[in-house]
Amino acid sequence: MAGLTLYDKLWRNHLVEQRDDGSALIYIDRHLIHEVTSPQAFEGLRLAGRRPWRLDANLAVPDHNVPTSAAERAGGVAGIVDEISRLQVQTLDDNCLAFDITEIPINDLRQGIVHVVGPEQGATLPGMTVVCGDSHTSTHGALGALAHGIGTSEVEHVLATQCLVQQKMKNMLVRVDGKLQPGVTAKDVALAIIGQIGTAGGTGYAIEFGGDVVRAMSMEGRMTLCNMSIEAGARMGMIAVDATTLDYVRGRTYSPRGELWEEAVAAWSDLHSDADAQFDKVVTLQGEAIQPQVTWGTSPEMVLPVDGVLPDPAQIENPSRREGARRALEYMGLQPGTAITDIHLDRVFIGSCTNSRIEDLRAAAAVVQGKRVAPTIKQALVVPGSGQVKAMAEAEGLDRIFLDAGMEWREPGCSMCLAMNADKLGAGEHCASTSNRNFEGRQGIGGRTHLVSPAMAAAAAIAGHFVDVRSLQETDA
Amino acid sequence: MKSFTVLEGRVAPMDRANVDTDMIIPKQFLKSIKRSGFGPNLFDEMRYLDEGQPGRDNSQRPLNPDFPLNHARYRGASILLARENFGCGSSREHAPWALEDYGFRCIIAPSFADIFYNNCFKNGILPVVLPAEQVEQLFAALYAEEGYQLKVDLERQQVQTPTGETLRFEVDTARKHCLLQGLDDIGVTLESAGAIRDFEQRWRQSSPWLFDVIGREQR
Numbered sequence: 001m002a003g004l005t006l007y008d009k010l011w012r013n014h015l016v017e018q019r020d021d022g023s024a025l026i027y028i029d030r031h032l033i034h035e036v037t038s039p040q041a042f043e044g045l046r047l048a049g050r051r052p053w054r055l056d057a058n059l060a061v062p063d064h065n066v067p068t069s070a071a072e073r074a075g076g077v078a079g080i081v082d083e084i085s086r087l088q089v090q091t092l093d094d095n096c097l098a099f100d101i102t103e104i105p106i107n108d109l110r111q112g113i114v115h116v117v118g119p120e121q122g123a124t125l126p127g128m129t130v131v132c133g134d135s136h137t138s139t140h141g142a143l144g145a146l147a148h149g150i151g152t153s154e155v156e157h158v159l160a161t162q163c164l165v166q167q168k169m170k171n172m173l174v175r176v177d178g179k180l181q182p183g184v185t186a187k188d189v190a191l192a193i194i195g196q197i198g199t200a201g202g203t204g205y206a207i208e209f210g211g212d213v214v215r216a217m218s219m220e221g222r223m224t225l226c227n228m229s230i231e232a233g234a235r236m237g238m239i240a241v242d243a244t245t246l247d248y249v250r251g252r253t254y255s256p257r258g259e260l261w262e263e264a265v266a267a268w269s270d271l272h273s274d275a276d277a278q279f280d281k282v283v284t285l286q287g288e289a290i291q292p293q294v295t296w297g298t299s300p301e302m303v304l305p306v307d308g309v310l311p312d313p314a315q316i317e318n319p320s321r322r323e324g325a326r327r328a329l330e331y332m333g334l335q336p337g338t339a340i341t342d343i344h345l346d347r348v349f350i351g352s353c354t355n356s357r358i359e360d361l362r363a364a365a366a367v368v369q370g371k372r373v374a375p376t377i378k379q380a381l382v383v384p385g386s387g388q389v390k391a392m393a394e395a396e397g398l399d400r401i402f403l404d405a406g407m408e409w410r411e412p413g414c415s416m417c418l419a420m421n422a423d424k425l426g427a428g429e430h431c432a433s434t435s436n437r438n439f440e441g442r443q444g445i446g447g448r449t450h451l452v453s454p455a456m457a458a459a460a461a462i463a464g465h466f467v468d469v470r471s472l473q474e475t476d477a
Numbered sequence: 478m479k480s481f482t483v484l485e486g487r488v489a490p491m492d493r494a495n496v497d498t499d500m501i502i503p504k505q506f507l508k509s510i511k512r513s514g515f516g517p518n519l520f521d522e523m524r525y526l527d528e529g530q531p532g533r534d535n536s537q538r539p540l541n542p543d544f545p546l547n548h549a550r551y552r553g554a555s556i557l558l559a560r561e562n563f564g565c566g567s568s569r570e571h572a573p574w575a576l577e578d579y580g581f582r583c584i585i586a587p588s589f590a591d592i593f594y595n596n597c598f599k600n601g602i603l604p605v606v607l608p609a610e611q612v613e614q615l616f617a618a619l620y621a622e623e624g625y626q627l628k629v630d631l632e633r634q635q636v637q638t639p640t641g642e643t644l645r646f647e648v649d650t651a652r653k654h655c656l657l658q659g660l661d662d663i664g665v666t667l668e669s670a671g672a673i674r675d676f677e678q679r680w681r682q683s684s685p686w687l688f689d690v691i692g693r694e695q696r
Contacts, residue, residue: 016669016672016673016676017669017672019651021649021650021651021654022649022650022651023649023650023651023652025666025669025672025673027673027676027677027680029687036507036508036569037568037569037570039510039511040510040511040512040570043510043512048663050663053673054677055692056688056689056690056691056692057691058691059691064507065508082508084508084509084531084532085508087508087510088508088510091510102691102692123691125686125687127684128687133568133570134567134568135566135567135568135592148592149568149592150568150592151568151569151570151573151592151595151596151599152512152570153570153596153599153600153662154595154599156663157662157663157666160663160666160667161663161666161667161670161673162673162677163666163669163673165651165662165665165666167649167651199495199562199565200495200561200562200565200588200590203562203588203589203590203591204591230566230592233562233565233590233591234591235591235592254690254691255686256686260685260686261686263685263686264684264686267683267684299495320494320560320561321494323493323494324493324494324495327493418499418504418567419504420504420505420507420508437497437499437566437567439497439499439500439566440499440500440522441499441500441503441522442499442504445503445522445528
């Protein structure tokens with residue numbers, strides 16, 4: 001019999017009941033909660049007279065709606081200017097209090113984007129099943145966990161039963177061999193993978209990322225990679241546990257200590273695919289071939305290396321893709337044949353659950369240090385992923401570097417990734433963004449998003465248009 | 478949850494690939510703490526010419542004349558005919574809530590994004606996957622005939638066209654059962670409460686570090 005994949009093992013470890021109809025009851029270890037997708041679930045519990053099954057499995061934090069300007073944040077929940085946002089954040093506080101769920105509140109040092117906070121606090125650990133009413137829950141798979149987004153009905157289901165009814169996914173291995181070139185990051189790898197397999201390439205699969213490039217990545221990089229599994233169509237992405245994982249997890253607030261740590265590490269040593277495991281699909285990329293990536297359209301699969309030129313829809317054979325490209329160019333206000341480096345920008349956003357960790361901020365700061373944001377850029381926002389990331393960055397002086405360059409240094413939250421708070425694009429504005437979705441209107445109605453790595457966003461802020469970050473770094477040397 | 482057995486209804490087109498859940502219901506409407514009332518803002522950015530805001534009276538807003546759902550011939554449609562990878566992106570259940578609130582009970586497409594597909598079943602909506610060629614033919618027939626209707630039979634797993642053609646679709650047994658009966662799946666899961674407790678006890682013994690950690694500061 002063939003060996004098991006990492007996903008097979010995580011599934012097996014959490015299988016409560018296999019049903020005759022092909023579905024299975026899967027036990028959930030950690031449920032992360034935020035303000036946008038939970039109010040209707042708590043209301044559902046209330047209406048049915050149900051209580052949460054296991055309080056200590058839950059951790060809540062507001063992130064989507066919270067303002068990121070220091071002035072607005074100073075007043076806490078009551079200080080949120082947008083009345084509807086305020087009510088939603090207040091509702092999370094009220095529900096956590098009423099149901100006795102632990103919440104990290106708005107101005108707590110530990111507050112931040114739920115997918116940054118979970119691993120940072122050790123609230124998500126290797127070997128866990130992790131769910132949250134947010135599609136970027138795939139991030140936590142970087143720790144060797146089975147982690148995916150769920151809808152609000154399932155949020156209620158997990159609260160009430162500690163389980164989910166699941167159908168097992170197929171296994172896909174995405175292997176990135178070799179080595180990355182300097183200046184090429186996990187974000188570029190994620191975008192290159194999506195460019196290769198498409199935004200529906202992973203539909204129906206659990207993806208495991210492997211290969212030397214992934215093994216050499218930091219935990220921050222691995223989180224960026226797993227975060228964007230959903231943009232490749234896969235609900236979950238995961239990476240085997242190794243020394244890098246253990247080094248990251250050790251000593252965090254909710255991580256096991258002492259003897260329990262030793263026991264946990266022993267259990268986690270099995271969290272990798274067996275050598276003879278069978279995958280339903282294998283995709284390979286060569287690390288050396290990956291260039292810094294920039295998306296030009298309205299789907300993450302519309303992506304090119306920084307030295308690329310925009311496609312001509314007339315040359316695309318598939319009618320649906322041709323129409324998609326035509327529509328995207330029209331929405332983006334771009335012409336076929338334009339070089340990526342000729343795309344001029346209005347705003348720059350460095351942040352989001354994809355790229356707001358300390359390593360991301362360091363990479364961006366290294367590029368802007370001693371330089372000024374181009375005068376044509378209306379705004380360059382830097383939004384740390386959590387209060388702890390912010391504090392660490394400030395201790396390293398990164399905030400000064402950004403401020404001296406003419407960028408804004410904000411309070412933690414989801415911010416302009418989805419523009420649910422005041423941070424948004426105006427119609428027609430082009431933005432170099434380290435977030436994960438370039439959908440129409442995602443960052444503001446009529447806004448035009450280009451997804452890039454933090455280093456590439458920082459380089460674009462300085463140049464005013466896209467530029468190969470490696471050319472800037474070479475000039476410096 | 479509403480059950481779904483047989484649906485006979487008018488069809489409307491959403492003729493583009495990769496329709497994401499941001500398009501289905503834009504983020505500003507996600508600030509609601511309710512589960513209903515999203516219908517008037519379904520496809521908001523395509524449907525209206527101005528910027529939609531929660532709490533606004535949508536009946537006074539200028540409609541985009543090019544958007545199919547604004548055409549009289551598709552009024553009252555309960556079946557949405559769509560293209561590949563429908564519902565990709567964010568996991569927001571507000572997307573099926575908006576579709577259901579508008580009146581759609583069935584979506585036919587060559588493929589769906591996983592999370593959206595699953596969310597539909599929780600809200601009495603049947604997502605039907607048909608081969609791309611069949612979807613293409615349905616689009617042609619829909620554009621050719623005003624008031625075009627289809628009959629969708631979940632029990633028999635088939636879509637029937639006005640010309641009497643039947644198109645078979647697959648759906649997994651568990652989801653089919655829940656939707657046919659309109660079951661509250663929390664209630665169904667709680668019938669297995671004993672098995673969940675047994676599992677939990679074993680799991681706590683083998684992985685004690687997963688338990689009683691969060692909230693210990695309060696206890």
